[in-house]
Amino acid sequence: MIPENRFPRRKDAAGELEGFSVKQKIEKLKKFHSIRFSLTSVVALLILLSVFISSTLSYSRYTRDFQEQSSEQIDQTLEQLSINLSTYLDELFRLTVYLYYDDSVVAALEATGGSDIDRLQRRRVIESYLDKIMIMPRKDILNVFVITDDIYFSGRMPKSVNHSADYQALDWYQEAMSTQSPIFVPPHTEQLVSYPKDTVFSIVKQLKSVQNIDQVIGVIKVDASYSGIADIARKVNMGEQGGVFIIDNDKNLIYNSASQEQVELLSGVALASSGSWIEKIGSAEYMVNTVQVKSADWTIVAVNSLDELTKNAQKTRDFTFLLATLSSLSAILVLLIFTHSFLKPLMGIVQLMKEVRKGNFQVSFSSKRNDEIGYLGDSFNAMVKTINDNIEKNTELAKKVYEAEMLHTEAQLHALQSQIKPHFLYNTLNMISMQIQVGRLEQAVDNIEKLHRLLRGMAKWDREVLVEDEFAILDAYLGIQSSRFEQRLSYELKLDGGLKKQYILAFILQPLVENAVIHGCETQRRRTKITVEGFLKEGRCYFVVSDDGKGMTEEQLKALREKLGRTAENENQSVSPGADGHIGLENVNKRIQIHYGSCYEIRISSQPDAGTTCRVELPLLEKECEQDVPSITG
Incomplete structure (x- = not known):
């Protein structure tokens, strides 16, 4: 209640009436505002909640669907990258059989003994063929070794062959001599050279005599750099904050366009998992997708920043929230104006109802409105008259019916x-x-x-x-x-x-x-x-x-x-x-x-x-x- 001393009355009659009128208006204003405040608050809350919930759910649904679509597209890209890498490795496998396409090379490989001039001539035939067919056309091929009774070598850079190397004790040599299928050798430091400095991966294949297919005459070893793989993998772009890296089963890094932190944290997880998942690195979240290159036992790992993926979606969300908020505020403003005009006559009916509650059935609502409020006022007047005439009779009748x-x-x-x-x-x-x-x-x-x-x-x-x-x-x-x-x-x-x-x-x-x-x-x-x-x-x-x-x-x-x-x-x-x-x-x-x-x-x-x-x-x-x-x- 508002203290009366806040509105002191004048001693004259006019001042007394003025103080009473102001106080009465304020009391009515408080009651009116309480109803309007409740109605406006509930409707405004419903509007804001509905806008917020619908916008949030729409954004969440859109983001989830977008992430799923992005994951599917990345998987398709990685699958294509895996196919391209497998094709590239298949081409390297095919290089090992090119020696059989030149009769002079085959004859030089099968020939044994002879003078020093004969051996020098055989070396020139074989090594010049390797330069012409393998080294010169392909910049990714670093070294080619043909090992029979001697070691034949062709390389992109001048290197000294270590003829005293015990190549027969090497794993890849023993495995190649026991199988006819090409062998993939994981990344390793150059072998069979005097001063190795490059890391390469190799393709090794057994060589057989053309005249006697049961006779093994040696092996061919092709050393390749990562440039060919990099040319293929570099075409896949995962954004500024993401990247692609390729590792083998021993966590050796074949190719990398991601950050060092991402590689260190995800290498072990990528080898143990498959498919796609969300990984948190630091304070950021990343979508991780993996695909296997089966022909080389490699794993391709793609890392995408979720912030980059959903950047446009976040802009759309912010714009939608702003537009929805402005629309909600406009609706609330219209609601305030409407409730003000709507509740004023309604409060008059409420005051009359309070009089009826006190037992005064002689009140009536005076209004010339032709809308629902006017109809409500007329109905109120009719209700009061009906109640006044029949309340006692109805009460007694209900009592009798119930007892009977x-x-x-x-x-x-x-x-x-x-x-x-x-x-x-x-x-x-x-x-x-x-x-x-x-x-x-x-x-x-x-x-x-x-x-x-x-x-x-x-x-x-x-x-x-x-x-x-x-x-x-x-x-x-x-x-x-x-x-x-x-x-x-x-x-x-x-x-x-x-x-x-x-x-x-x-x-x-x-x-x-x-x-x-x-x-x-x-x-x-x-x-x-x-x-x-x-x-x-x-x-x-x-x-x-x-x-x-x-x-x-x-x-x-x-x-x-x-x-x-x-x-x-x-x-x-x-x-x-x-x-x-x-x-x-x-x-x-x-x-x-x-x-x-x-x-x-x-x-x-x-x-x-x-x-x-x-x-x-x-x-x-x-x-x-x-x-x-x-x-x-x-």
Whole structure:
């Protein structure tokens, strides 16, 4: 509240009225602003949140899709690079067989012995051919060695061959002599020269005699530099912050356009992984893609900066956020103007409603508006008039209707109770009496105990009981009846374990079983079986009572269904015993519909000489006071 001393009143009448008017306006302004503030805040928050969430999700989705597309494109680029490198290596493999294309070279290789002039002539033929075919056309070939009974050499730079080198002990030589396939030698320092200084990789192949293909005459070794690989790999550009490097299985660097830090951190991971992933190096994130060059056991690693990849996407995101924010602020401004004009007359109605709340029904809203606010004001005036005229009458009428409905339902349930209880007791006491008369005292005692369980269950007539307790009563009842009919009656109770602790209205199954005994067993001499099933299905209870007695004809079944239908249609109808013996079914059907609703009822099917089946579908009940209902199964 605003302290009154902030607006001191004048001692004259005009000053007093002016102070009161200002204070009243401020109070109204506070109330008006509170509603407008709430409405504006909620709508503005929704607008900003929706814009922020949609923009963020769109950017995230776009970035993710863009990264996936970029990864696929990089994979395709690396695959093409791998193919190009494999093609390049295949060309080096083919160089090793060029010697066979010149007859003079083949003859020089196969010739042995001779004078020094002959050996010098053979050297000139072989080495000049190597210069012409391998060294001069290709700048990536550094050295070519042909090793037979001597070492023939051709190199790009003048070098001294170490003729005393034990080349036969070298791994690549031994492997080449044992296989006809070309051998790839990983990067190593030059061999077979006196002063090695370059790192090369080599292709080695076994040489065989043309005249005798089983005779091995030596090997050819081609040393290549990385310039050919660099020319191929340099065409792949991964941006200023990324790069490409190629390593072998021993982490020897074949080619590199990435930073040293990237190579050191990713070499081991790249050899152990495949495909693509996101790697954080320092404070930046990078997309890493790897592809294998199978012909050389090399791994190509591409490193791309995510900041570079998504640079344009970030610019688009910032522009979208700015545009969305400006649009949201414009929408909020329009909303403020609208709420100001909208809530002013509405607050007038609110003040009148407060007067009505105090019990003043003589107020009315004066407005000449023709929109929804004017309609609301007119409706308010009509509502006040209607309330003023009818509130007392409606309250009294509602009270009477409620009391009458409750009394009506209670009377129905008591009437049904008074009809059903004698129906149970009569047949049961009659059976026990007959057993005592014929001297079957032990069976009589057992049946009296079962009768005790039935009577104990009768005490809970107007309550919901556990399904397992209801089945215990059925077990007691059918046990008595089975004793009465001796070998003519057998029964089976099937109860779903999940249904045992559910609640149903008491004594809605016993009359169904009793009718099955009377109409299925008493009227025939052959053996009859009664089956009672209870199970859960789709959140509801289902109970089926069936017998294999004589059943009913189509006319009898139709008449019974019509009788049950008339009982359901007329809730005020009194159900009295009839000659057809189906009083129990009518009572149960009516109790079910009063307690659960008119959509629930007994469904009966029957065929002559095949038996009768009664089905009951009930909703699940929640028991509020389970401790007040003692179990009767014990």
